[in-house]
Amino acid sequence: MNRFMVKIMLSAAVLLTLAGTASAETVKGRLKAIAGELKLFSLATGEEKVLVISWNDKTAWKGLNNSDELKLDEILSVDFRLSNDFPVAISVARIKTPLPAGIKVTSLEQVAEGLSDKEGSSSFTLVDTRAVELYDAGHIPGAVSLALSRLEKRTSGLLPEKKDTRLVFYDEGQGGDSAGKAAELAAKAGYTESAVYRGGAAEWADSGKQLASSTAFIRKKRPAVIDIRSREQAALGHIEKAANYPLPELKDYLGSLPMNKLTPIVIYGAADQEAATAAETIRTRGYRRVTIYPGGASSWEKNAEVLERGPAGEEISLKAANHGGAMSPNDFELALASPVMVEIVDVRPVADHKKGGFPHAKQIPLPDLPKRAGELNRDKIQVLFAADPMLAEMAYDYLKSKGFKLNFLIGSVEFQNDGKYIVK
Numbered sequence: 001m002n003r004f005m006v007k008i009m010l011s012a013a014v015l016l017t018l019a020g021t022a023s024a025e026t027v028k029g030r031l032k033a034i035a036g037e038l039k040l041f042s043l044a045t046g047e048e049k050v051l052v053i054s055w056n057d058k059t060a061w062k063g064l065n066n067s068d069e070l071k072l073d074e075i076l077s078v079d080f081r082l083s084n085d086f087p088v089a090i091s092v093a094r095i096k097t098p099l100p101a102g103i104k105v106t107s108l109e110q111v112a113e114g115l116s117d118k119e120g121s122s123s124f125t126l127v128d129t130r131a132v133e134l135y136d137a138g139h140i141p142g143a144v145s146l147a148l149s150r151l152e153k154r155t156s157g158l159l160p161e162k163k164d165t166r167l168v169f170y171d172e173g174q175g176g177d178s179a180g181k182a183a184e185l186a187a188k189a190g191y192t193e194s195a196v197y198r199g200g201a202a203e204w205a206d207s208g209k210q211l212a213s214s215t216a217f218i219r220k221k222r223p224a225v226i227d228i229r230s231r232e233q234a235a236l237g238h239i240e241k242a243a244n245y246p247l248p249e250l251k252d253y254l255g256s257l258p259m260n261k262l263t264p265i266v267i268y269g270a271a272d273q274e275a276a277t278a279a280e281t282i283r284t285r286g287y288r289r290v291t292i293y294p295g296g297a298s299s300w301e302k303n304a305e306v307l308e309r310g311p312a313g314e315e316i317s318l319k320a321a322n323h324g325g326a327m328s329p330n331d332f333e334l335a336l337a338s339p340v341m342v343e344i345v346d347v348r349p350v351a352d353h354k355k356g357g358f359p360h361a362k363q364i365p366l367p368d369l370p371k372r373a374g375e376l377n378r379d380k381i382q383v384l385f386a387a388d389p390m391l392a393e394m395a396y397d398y399l400k401s402k403g404f405k406l407n408f409l410i411g412s413v414e415f416q417n418d419g420k421y422i423v424k
Helices: 003-022 108-115 132-137 148-153 178-188 200-206 215-221 231-236 247-256 272-283 296-302 329-336 366-375 389-401
Strands: 025-035 040-044 050-054 060-062 075-083 086-094 104-106 125-128 167-170 194-197 224-227 265-268 290-292 342-346 381-385 406-409 413-415 421-423
Touching: 025 050, 025 389, 040 389, 050 389, 108 125, 108 167, 108 200, 132 215, 148 178, 167 178, 178 194, 247 272, 265 272, 272 290, 329 342, 329 381, 329 406, 329 421, 366 389, 381 389, 389 406
Parallel strands: 050 086, 060 086, 104 194, 125 167, 167 194, 224 265, 265 290, 342 381, 381 406
Antiparallel strands: 025 040, 025 075, 040 050, 075 086, 413 421
């Protein structure tokens, strides 16, 4: 082989290497769902953007031993390449929260101990540096809201007058950098006792402690609200549209909770500790957006809101449970009866298809969607279902990114030997 040919071959090899490198992309987002058996997970990369990613035996795990250590809602950085129009993870990294030089760190135990100071007031000022919307949805009880964007514009008048006030800043944790930046700004402004709680809101919730929602969140976002007081207390005045599930009877009402386990649920009672107990009970059922409303009905009135008088209902407002393309079992039954407008898509594994299915449904297992999406009729509305609503939603997120008009069933379908079925 002459030198000229060798140079051509080497150049081609270099180009191929560069092309392979160039095709790799990096994305950061919150872990929304995991399908371990299918080696798939979905990553929320923006308010309305979700990326479904697969992994394989070559995927490198950084800060993790393997996929079993993934935690829902944690922030990840993923390097991936497209394979047959589907992202395949090259590496998955758990992001470490950066900390500016010279800034002290405070632990979960120190924050909890400081907030429960029995002397009457906290031993420090706890500052939530996230956007106000995130603070309103769920913050550490006792924290004040001061978004980094406000602090960057000015520190004077926003922070306490005394420069020796002990300040503890936190954000979401899991790689968030707003707390560290806020502490650094405070230090530059002359505050001598600035620290960062690196675990943030995520670690606080993961430890079994409850986050609190604000009045603004309940009023504007209309989450599912549950009053755990007695029926007599609730009748004297409760938050509008709150469902009344007395704490001693709470377990009897768990079947009445929204089917979508991402539905935000806010709980209040006669005492915050009772609300925290109820919130933990509900969280153990897989609900991931459960918070308390400190002070309950009294706080609602103090914030110039009006309480509803008379008996409280037992049904959670449907408006509160709405979520994206989520479809209730009743609506799913209507979709089954509308074949002209609707295409039912069964994304269960092949083994489940053999146990039963709808005669006219398109059967495409979730992992096969990238290569078979072209089989779907874009002139119709696709309605997806799976054995697990989380998998149906994962399929929904993938097809939505491809421009399909679709919904998914929040529930499951049980097929019987006689061809009948039950939508749960």
